[in-house]
Amino acid sequence: MFRNLLYSFLRLLGLVLVAVACKNSVDPQPVSTGKAIESFLFANLTPSVTAVVDSVAYTVRATVPAGTDLTKLIPSVVISPNAVITPAANTARDFSKPVSYTVTAMDNTSQAYTVTVSVASTIANGGTSVYIGNSVGNFFAVDGGTGAIKWRVSTGSSITSSAFVGAGIAFTGSENGNIYAFDAQTGAQRWKFSTGSSILSSPVASSTLVFAGSEDQNLYALNVLTGALRWKFSTAGGVTSSPVVANGSVYFGSKDQTLYALNAATGSQRWKFSAGDKITSSPAVVGGSIYIGTNDYNLYALDVATGAIKWKYSTGGFVTSSPTIVDGIAYIGSEDKTMYALDATTGSLRWKFSTGGRITASAAVANGVVYIGSEDKTFYALDATSGTLRWKYNTGGVISSSPLVYNGFVYFGSQDTSLYCLNTASGVLRWRVPLDAKLLSSPCLANTDLVSFASGISGGHQ
DSSP: OHHHHHHHHHHHHHHHHHHHHHHHOOOOOOOOOOOOEEEEEETTSSSOEEOEEETTTTEEEEEEOTTOOGGGBOOEEEESTTOEEESOSSSOBOOSSOEEEEEEOTTSOEEEEEEEEEEOOOSTTTTOEEEEEOTTSEEEEEETTTOOEEEEEEOSSOOOSOOEEETTEEEEEOTTSEEEEEETTTOOEEEEEEOSSOOOSOOEEOSSEEEEEOTTSEEEEEETTTOOEEEEEEOSSOOOSOOEEETTEEEEEOTTSEEEEEETTTOOEEEEEEOSSOOOSOOEEETTEEEEEOTTSEEEEEETTTOOEEEEEEOSSOOOSOOEEETTEEEEEOTTSEEEEEETTTOOEEEEEEOSSOOOSOOEEETTEEEEEOTTSEEEEEETTTOOEEEEEEOSSOOOSOOEEETTEEEEEOTTSEEEEEETTTOOEEEEEEOSSOOOSOOEEEOTTOOEEEOTTSGGGO
16 A cells, blocks of 8 residues: 555656646747847937937947037937847947947847947038939938038949939939939938839929939929829930929930920920930020030020020030039030030130040039039039139049039049048048949038039039
8 A cells, every 4th residue: 555655646746747847848939139229319418319320331320419528428229129238328438439339139149330429510511411322322411511421321223313402302313213212311211213214314303393314214203202103204215314493394305316395293295306316414494595415416505485496516525414504604514525615695615624534524613613523533623714724633533423512612423432522712622431332423412401502413403
């Protein structure tokens, strides 16, 4: 009997041990690999400042108000669930120089982030933003005063299209066929619209519509805020000419050798002008005239109401540069390596200036000076009246980016990958910032009120 009781006791004990073991045997939780900084802000500042987290470059950038003491800032940081950050967040740090944070995941892998904090600039053009895209599809907002990168986004395909800022939105196109709208301050995507081919044309916006051409042979009119299609107009060639909006019309050229004038609200054709070759130049509208360059080597002046030709001037090469009209003079570059100044009323030559390479960029004119880049890798400042050289600046690459002049400084890109800011009077370098790849597009600047100032790539951008 005792043996039976002992046997029963041992059996019961075994069952209890098995039950306890089963209770303690829980399926292991998956090990998290997340190691991202999801948000980074200085909540103790008034107002609070939220940094821009770049999850591609693993950088965090913030600009704090002028007068802020950078040596005692306390960051509030949100990281991936179950990850650990070092040094600890919510602790005062000295951000007068870059600070490195490392986020470690549950699987013990880690990612380092570099945090850079700058004080809002009180220097010229501080707080302005310069927008430009590069040849690998990155689109940037750069501080106009310092050259610091504010944010970047990727479209995944080369950007030749130049930006336009309106309604707080930065618009650009990509060779993947999309027209993009990004929040001008944060870089957040508002919307995108897909066309049938590459976007080389630069968008221009009115108060309600944004217009852009595509290599799919169409010009599109989209709702500024939503990207919804309002209308499209079909041509017989790719549309790389950038549109200009004036007098209730939108004007643009096509590779079908035609310049079109359409009703901007409806897309109905008002008139068209047939040139002798492709039109990839963008028009400029001043007074009662519209000016356009073509691949038949000519610059044309047409009646803006009818398209009737007023005059033409022949150069020695394709005119893919777009005209800039200031104080009764039409400035135009040609692939014959020459910059021309013509009387805007008669087309007669005022002066010409020879460079060492093709001129495909468009000129900017300000305070009696013409600014232009050349494929000889040199940026020139010329006297607007005589064409004499004021100064020149050599870069490390071809310049096909059109310049932008704002508040005493000129901005332009180079195929050496850098965005340049030079003093307009002297040509002295203010700053240059490498932007990862060739810069084929042209800059657009928005001031602190988000008023847009763009390069001379088209009449609509001046």
